[in-house]
Amino acid sequence: xxxxxxxxxxxxxxxxxxxxxxxxxxxxxxxxxxxxxxxxxxxxxxxxxxxxxxxxxxxxxxxxxxxxxxxxxxxxxxxxxxxxxxxxxxxxxxxxxxxxxxxxxxxxxxxxxxxxxxxxxxxxxxxxxxxxxxxxxxxxxxxxxxxxxxxxxxxxxxxxxxxxxxxxxxxxxxxxxxxxxxxxxxxxxxxxxxxxxxxxxxxxxxxxxxxxxxxxxxxxxxxxxxxxxxxxxxxxxxxxxxxxxxxxxxxxxxxxxxxxxxxxxxxxxxxxxxxxxxxxxxxxxxxxxxxxxxxxxxxxxxxxxxxxxxxxx
Amino acid sequence: xxxxxxxxxxxxxxxxxxxxxxxxxxxxxxxxxxxxxxxxxxxxxxxxxxxxxxxxxxxxxxxxxxxxxxxxxxxxxxxxxxxxxxxxxxxxxxxxxxxxxxxxxxxxxxxxxxxxxxxxxxxxxxxxxxxxxxxxxxxxxxxxxxxxxxxxxxxxxxxxxxxxxxxxxxxxxxxxxxxxxxxxxxxxxxxxxxxxxxxxxxxxxxxxxxxxxxxxxxxxxxxxxxxxxxxxxxxxxxxxxxxxxxxxxxxxxxxxxxxxxxxxxxxxxxxxxxxxxxxxxxxxxxxxxxxxxxxxxxxxxxxxxxxxxxxxxxxxxxxxxxxxxxxxxxxxxxxxxxxxxxxxxxxxxxxxxxxxxxxxxxxxxxxxxxxxxxxxxxxxxxxxxxxxxxxxxxxxxxxxxxxxxxxxxxxxxxxxxxxxxxxxxxxxxxxxxxxxxxxxxxxxxxxxxxxxxxxxxxxxxxxxxxxxxxxxxxxxxxxxxxxxxxxxxxxxxxxxxxxxxxxxxxxxxx
Ligand code: SF4
Ligand code: SF4
Numbered sequence: 001x002x003x004x005x006x007x008x009x010x011x012x013x014x015x016x017x018x019x020x021x022x023x024x025x026x027x028x029x030x031x032x033x034x035x036x037x038x039x040x041x042x043x044x045x046x047x048x049x050x051x052x053x054x055x056x057x058x059x060x061x062x063x064x065x066x067x068x069x070x071x072x073x074x075x076x077x078x079x080x081x082x083x084x085x086x087x088x089x090x091x092x093x094x095x096x097x098x099x100x101x102x103x104x105x106x107x108x109x110x111x112x113x114x115x116x117x118x119x120x121x122x123x124x125x126x127x128x129x130x131x132x133x134x135x136x137x138x139x140x141x142x143x144x145x146x147x148x149x150x151x152x153x154x155x156x157x158x159x160x161x162x163x164x165x166x167x168x169x170x171x172x173x174x175x176x177x178x179x180x181x182x183x184x185x186x187x188x189x190x191x192x193x194x195x196x197x198x199x200x201x202x203x204x205x206x207x208x209x210x211x212x213x214x215x216x217x218x219x220x221x222x223x224x225x226x227x228x229x230x231x232x233x234x235x236x237x238x239x240x241x242x243x244x245x246x247x248x249x250x251x252x253x254x255x256x257x258x259x260x261x262x263x264x265x266x267x268x269x270x271x272x273x274x275x276x277x278x279x280x281x282x283x284x285x286x287x288x289x290x291x292x293x294x295x296x297x298x299x300x301x302x303x304x305x306x307x308x309x310x311x312x313x
Numbered sequence: 314x315x316x317x318x319x320x321x322x323x324x325x326x327x328x329x330x331x332x333x334x335x336x337x338x339x340x341x342x343x344x345x346x347x348x349x350x351x352x353x354x355x356x357x358x359x360x361x362x363x364x365x366x367x368x369x370x371x372x373x374x375x376x377x378x379x380x381x382x383x384x385x386x387x388x389x390x391x392x393x394x395x396x397x398x399x400x401x402x403x404x405x406x407x408x409x410x411x412x413x414x415x416x417x418x419x420x421x422x423x424x425x426x427x428x429x430x431x432x433x434x435x436x437x438x439x440x441x442x443x444x445x446x447x448x449x450x451x452x453x454x455x456x457x458x459x460x461x462x463x464x465x466x467x468x469x470x471x472x473x474x475x476x477x478x479x480x481x482x483x484x485x486x487x488x489x490x491x492x493x494x495x496x497x498x499x500x501x502x503x504x505x506x507x508x509x510x511x512x513x514x515x516x517x518x519x520x521x522x523x524x525x526x527x528x529x530x531x532x533x534x535x536x537x538x539x540x541x542x543x544x545x546x547x548x549x550x551x552x553x554x555x556x557x558x559x560x561x562x563x564x565x566x567x568x569x570x571x572x573x574x575x576x577x578x579x580x581x582x583x584x585x586x587x588x589x590x591x592x593x594x595x596x597x598x599x600x601x602x603x604x605x606x607x608x609x610x611x612x613x614x615x616x617x618x619x620x621x622x623x624x625x626x627x628x629x630x631x632x633x634x635x636x637x638x639x640x641x642x643x644x645x646x647x648x649x650x651x652x653x654x655x656x657x658x659x660x661x662x663x664x665x666x667x668x669x670x671x672x673x674x675x676x677x678x679x680x681x682x683x684x685x686x687x688x689x690x691x692x693x694x695x696x697x698x699x700x701x702x703x704x705x706x707x708x709x710x711x712x713x714x715x716x717x718x719x720x721x722x723x724x725x726x727x728x729x730x731x732x733x734x735x736x737x738x739x740x741x742x743x744x745x746x747x748x749x750x751x752x753x754x755x756x757x758x759x760x761x762x763x764x765x766x767x768x769x770x771x772x773x774x775x776x777x778x779x780x781x782x783x784x785x786x787x788x789x790x791x792x793x794x795x796x797x798x799x800x801x802x803x804x805x806x807x808x809x810x811x812x813x814x815x816x817x818x819x820x821x822x823x
Contacts, residue, residue: 001650004583007642011587026597028604028619053518071519073610130476134503136819137478138526138607144476148589162474179430179500180479181453183471209519215431215504234526234607 015152022261023238025089027268029290030072030088031236032107033065034269039084047076053202053211058105066142067093067231068101068205068219087187087272089265094230094243098221101205101231110248112228117195123248125157126286128198129167129191133184134216135174135208138234139201143171145237158244164188169196169227175207175216176223188224196227198247201238317342317374317576322691322759323538325751332385336394339387343372344400344759351376351383352672354759354768356407358415359781360434361388362774368415368435370394371781373770374758377690382757389417392438396422403672406541406789412440426454429499429822434507440815451499452481459485459492467804471500478818484804494799494807496792501822509782513540513747522609525786525820527567528786529760530559530599532784533612535769538693538758540614543750543773548694550737557695558732559599559608559617561725564596564763567815568718568725569640574812575715576647579656587643594636601629616742626733627811633733639725644719658711661798661810666711673794675787676721677814679705680713687761701728714813750777764817786820 016023025031040063047063048056055069056076065076065085075083088107095101095110113119130139147160161167164187176184188197199220202208207218210227220226230243245251320326334342346353355373367389374383393686396419398405408419410428416438419425425440430451433439443449452471464487471479479500485492505520515666521536522529534556541548573588596606603619610618621629647653663673678685684705688696704720706713753776758765765787774780795814799807 003646006644007583007587011590011639011644014590026600026604026606028602029600030604040617050515052519071609073519075515081549104418129472131472132476132501134819136523137817138523140476140478141527142606145589145593147476148593149586150590150593160476164472170355174501175503177501177503179502180471183479183500184608187472209516209523210503210505213504213508215502215507233523233609236606266363 014149015155018238018241019245019255022257023091024092025236025238028272029089029236030074030087031239031265032088032093033067033070034086034088034090034101034106035065035103036084036086037062037105039082041068041082044082046078050075050079052293053206053209062099062104064102064104066102066206068098068229069202069208069211070231071202071209071233073233078176087271088155088271089261091236091239092246093232093235093239094228094246096228096247098205098226098229101229102276110162112243113249114196114227114247118196119249121194121251122196126169126244126248127159127161127167128169128171129164129187130171130173131180131184131187133174133180133204133220134177134210135201135203139173139203141235142237143173143240146241151237151241153241153244156245156248156250164190165192165197167191169198170224171198171200172204172220172224172226175203175210175213175219181217181223184220184223193278197224198228198230198243199226200230201235202231202233205231208233213223214222219246317372317385319376319381319383320755320757322378322382322687322757323542323693325542325754325756326384328755330625333369334385334387336387336389339370339372339385340376340395340397343384343404344397346374347401347403347669349376350378350403351469353401353403353407354382354757354766355783355785356404356411356746356769357770357781357783358411358417359772360462364666368411368417371770371772373537373768375691375759375766380691382691382759383463384755392416393418393420394424395420398422398424402670408792416440423634424457426497427499429502431499431502433718437463452497454497456483456497457485457493457495461487463487464492480818484799484805484807487683487802489803489805491799491804491807492522494796496796498792498818498821501819503819503822505823506782506784509784510779512779513750517747518613523818523819524784524823525788526607527788528563528764528767528820529815530556530563530608531760531767532769532786533608534560535758535760535767536693537612537614537745538760539745539752539756539769540747541745542756542758543754543771543777544614544746545751546615546743546745548616548744549740550695551620551739551789552741553694553742554732554736555602555617555619555621556612557699559602559611559764560727560760560762562595562599563608563731564725565722565729566592566599567620567763568722569595571812572644572647572715572718574815575657575711575809576653577654578809578812579684581647581650581653584643584647587639591636591640591643594632594639598629598632598636601625601632614747615745616740618742620741621736622664626736630733633729637722640722644722648716648719654712656809657715658708658710660711660806661802661813662708662710663794663798665707667797668709668794671793672790673765674790675763676717676760677765677791677794679703680717681709682707685766687759691759693758693760695732699728699731701725711809711813743801752772752777764788764815765791783821786823788816788818788821791816792821
């Protein structure tokens with residue numbers, strides 16, 4: 001017993017202060033993409049050729065990046081000779097509408113709020129049944145993480161339950177394989193009305209790395225209606241948490257720390273680009289030639305930087 | 314009898330050099346493998362070249378003591394061959410897979426059922442003579458049944474109670490007593506292996522990173538070794554060290570998470586909640602290197618995608634030490650608690666003979682006293698220079714599988730600490746051209762992932778494209794081990810046994 005208490009003391013209190021305090025994200029983490037349209041010469045689409053999931057496309061003359069397909073692999077950023085694509089620290093990526101996942105400029109948080117009626121029903125207590133439908137278990141892992149003491153989903157009244165009959169909705173991961181289609185449909189039908197569906201991860205939104213395989217159905221909304229899309233491969237737990245809380249109207253739209261958080265994020269995105277200089281690849285060198293000039297315009301480091309995970313020197 | 318060709322992990326050989334044996338010799342090479350202290354690492358079909366009709370079978374045997382891999386092939390004449398499973402149970406699932414993928418029947422197979430419930434790759438050939446017009450339905454197959462008074466059947470899945478991948482489990486029970494557990498998977502089948510053929514393409518790397526999402530570094534390292542062998546690229550030592558660090562961080566995170574899950578299953582909540590958090594701390598260490606908690610974009614052909622400077626190393630070391638200290642206290646609580654011991658010890662026992670016969674790998678094998686560890690037996694990269702002792706325990710029960718994890722956590726931490734303190738200097742990546750791979754080659758690549766042996770086998774065609782890319786996740790060898798662990802156990806032991814193996818569904822289903 002004494003040992004138990006000692007261990008308890010040593011392990012301390014570890015629940016993240018979010019949303020009162022900003023989330024802690026690794027400095028090299030790749031969040032929402034940002035496209036600097038001004039840098040794209042007319043007719044250039046070099047990035048598009050490297051994207052494994054064809055997430056990039058040119059629509060009415062400008063480049064758009066579909067976060068619903070994006071694996072955040074940064075191939076496009078590395079292959080762009082003009083430095084037009086960067087990945088920021090923006091973690092608020094979830095959206096109610098599929099189309100809203102396309103980024104054409106600076107990434108902005110998307111609308112997530114549920115209708116008034118549903119929000120009144122689920123706002124203080126939401127029970128979800130998770131269905132895994134053919135992904136790689138990466139998304140499941142980071143959904144599971146929300147149950148640990150660090151995120152402690154329970155404190156927001158959100159809980160993963162064992163049976164669809166006890167649930168208010170489904171949280172789906174994976175592209176929906178042919179072999180899981182029926183099971184998913186049956187699980188959905190077993191959830192009592194009214195119900196909501198949350199699609200987590202590139203797979204569940206679009207098919208992710210397996211887009212257009214004959215063995216998969218390109219995402220959850222091919223089988224059931226989806227109310228919230230959470231992009232990422234896998235999404236960071238904070239992205240999922242933000243999606244869930246935003247949907248329920250449990251977040252301030254612009255908390256006090258947000259301005260500084262964003263500033264720091266932009267600075268870090270610029271620093272990450274600079275790191276490409278050390279990647280000894282001809283393509284990257286070329287990119288840096290263009291980026292070098294741009295880095296001068298990077299926002300200056302704030303005097304009192306926020307506690308992002310950054311090595312102390 | 315023509316001998317098999319001896320090769321080494323991560324080295325390419327010409328396809329012409331692989332002996333094509335008469336079926337009888339091929340069969341003998343396999344069924345006698347265990348007596349030569351070799352085991353089956355892979356056995357698969359590949360289409361014959363130049364429009365020949367039929368299927369070629371390729372076998373990859375691992376001779377661990379010598380660090381050798383032996384390969385050979387044979388051509389099947391007709392749509393059937395005599396099954397080898399009765400004499401060499403290690404091939405039981407491989408033969409089922411061959412039957413399903415190529416529409417050939419291993420005659421006399423005691424357990425011939427579909428694996429992923431897909432159509433064969435040779436139209437018009439089906440091992441179960443199902444009509445063309447009928448698509449196979451997942452989970453529909455003759456399940457093993459025990460008949461008798463008071464015998465009953467419990468079926469669970471594919472959708473389970475937790476946040477977990479789908480699979481179907483059927484228990485044949487008498488009261489709480491389990492006679493047998495049959496596991497039927499295939500729900501996560503998303504056609505990755507099929508899609509790898511004709512590569513490398515721009516999707517190949519995402520495929521490799523998501524073969525099993527919790528083993529991104531392991532599978533990517535195996536793939537990169539293949540690519541580097543086929544393109545003659547020499548990876549800088551600094552990159553090898555960083556790959557090794559990432560591989561061990563992956564092991565740390567998963568092992569810690571598993572110990573927490575085991576604690577949770579026996580209701581020992583302090584360790585469950587501490588380990589849940591600590592797993593995240595280890596994942597965040599990986600994210601310190603590459604930004605992704607799962608090591609996405611970290612291992613890249615020709616090296617690694619990210620470098621770490623001295624400050625980052627120092628910070629990582631600090632965090633590693635704190636995490637190890639906390640993990641130690643959490644795990645000691647667990648393993649020293651008498652009530653936990655009572656649940657762990659003697660539960661889900663797999664004997665060494667069974668483990669050997671089934672060809673188990675990784676933690677599951679080492680928990681049965683089998684000294685099997687690719688890092689030691691077939692070392693590549695940094696493991697040629699830095700040796701991590703093999704962790705073994707002999708009891709074969711849940712306790713052993715938990716204890717091995719703890720031993721490995723300590724040893725992996727020591728290894729990472731050593732590497733971070735003395736990282737070799739130099740480049741982290743060299744160009745590795747994937748467009749011009751050597752043609753008509755075979756390359757086998759082994760890596761000890763956190764679950765066990767990851768085996769990739771690539772065959773290239775005349776143009777240097779993959780004509781077959783075979784991936785054997787450790788789970789493929791080990792699922793039957795879980796069935797055996799449940800025999801004569803209690804149905805209520807299932808969650809605990811399942812966690813103690815923690816196998817991959819998606820890695821099996823591909
Ligand atoms: S980061 Fe996204 S958009 Fe860019 S190449 Fe990768 S998948 Fe495509
Ligand atoms: S979105 Fe990415 S991480 Fe999630 S299941 Fe699919 S492949 Fe895995």
